[in-house]
Amino acid sequence: MPRTCTVCGHEDHLAIDKSLVAGESNRRIAARFNVTEQALRRHQMAGHVSAAMVRAAVETDVRHALDVVAQLKAINEAALTVLRDARAVHDGDLALKAIDRIYRQIELQAKLLGELDDRPTLNVLVAPEWLAVRSALLEALAPYPDARAAVSGRLVALEAGT
Ligand SMILES: [Zn+2]
DSSP: OOOOOTTTTSTTHHHHHHHHHTTOOHHHHHHHHTOOHHHHHHHHHTTHHHHHHHHHHHHHHHHHHHHHHHHHHHHHHHHHHHHHHHHHTTOHHHHHHHHHHHHHHHHHHHHHHHHHSSSHHHHHHTSHHHHHHHHHHHHHTTTOHHHHHHHHHHHHHHHTTO
8 A cells, every 4th residue: 555645745735845945954844844854755755846846836937927928918009009199190200119119029029939839930930020021031132043042942941940
């Protein structure tokens, strides 16, 4: 019959895991939570701590990422509002500043989304921003067929993931 882990079954097991990860000594933790040092060692050796802490860390990461995305969206909306207002009053300077900000936002978002996606390369390569850059690039190279062919070949290889 498998021995159940008294630390995992402890009502304060999350606090115990946190203390272990923080590097607190087994002796102190054992005294504080009224468990044996032996049980703490067994709990650690069985890999129970890491599994729980990794789960918690991943949850924190996802929450943080969602926060960042929400903030980016808010900044995006603000910049778009500024752009609309600037155009309404024909303030070209302000409009250009807003466009510049939105452009940088798109760059940053593409990077962040790339980090969030499991397959970042694929994600970036199908992004409308990339497709626009790609066609502008090839269009600009039209007068130089050799260079165009070389760039096009590299892009195709890149997009095929080679
Ligand atoms: Zn355990």
